[in-house]
Amino acid sequence: MRQRAARDQQRLDSGAVTSPKDLESLQREIASLAKRQGDLEDVVLEVMERRESAQERVTELSDRVSAVQAKTDDATARRDAATKELDAEAASVTKERELVAGSVPADLLKLYDKLRVQQGGVGAARLYQRRCEGCRLELNITEVNDVKAASPDTVLRCENCRRILVRTAESGL
Numbered sequence: 248m249r250q251r252a253a254r255d256q257q258r259l260d261s262g263a264v265t266s267p268k269d270l271e272s273l274q275r276e277i278a279s280l281a282k283r284q285g286d287l288e289d290v291v292l293e294v295m296e297r298r299e300s301a302q303e304r305v306t307e308l309s310d311r312v313s314a315v316q317a318k319t320d321d322a323t324a325r326r327d328a329a330t331k332e333l334d335a336e337a338a339s340v341t342k343e344r345e346l347v348a349g350s351v352p353a354d355l356l357k358l359y360d361k362l363r364v365q366q367g368g369v370g371a372a373r374l375y376q377r378r379c380e381g382c383r384l385e386l387n388i389t390e391v392n393d394v395k396a397a398s399p400d401t402v403l404r405c406e407n408c409r410r411i412l413v414r415t416a417e418s419g420l
């Protein structure tokens with residue numbers, strides 16, 4: 248279009264076109280080409296502006312993706328560390344339990360394991376201040392007296408939840 252406008256302008260300037268009608272038509276064409284060029288330049292400008300704002304949006308979204316990725320990486324690292332810690336703790340507790348279980352008489356261990364399954368994972372409970380820490384109920388006076396009278400190696404059971412009661416210095420007896 249620019250070339251055509253330049254060619255028209257050249258023809259006009261050369262003086263080769265002499266007829267007023269042709270001159271007028273040539274000038275009209277030059278003017279119309281100039282207007283179309285202006286319109287096209289506006290379109291190009293608008294497209295460039297839109298491209299620029301799209302580019303800004305891309306940058307902004309990329310930044311957000313990076314931030315979310317960093318958070319995810321951080322959470323993953325913390326989860327992995329916690330898992331490792333829990334695994335180590337579970338291994339140590341399992342080993343400890345094996346040692347303790349090895350020192351408990353077989354029939355008592357069998358009873359404990361049975362109760363543990365029945366009582367949601369806790370087969371024995373500490374007797375603390377006359378209260379069974381398995382079911383949280385306080386023993387009545389008769390039960391307290393029975394516990395007091397029992398020999399140290401008697402296996403005591405909570406009358407309420409049936410768990411094995413473990414006596415300590417803090418049992419309140």
Ligand SMILES: [Zn+2]
Binds near residue numbers: 372382383406409
């Ligand atoms: Zn109980």
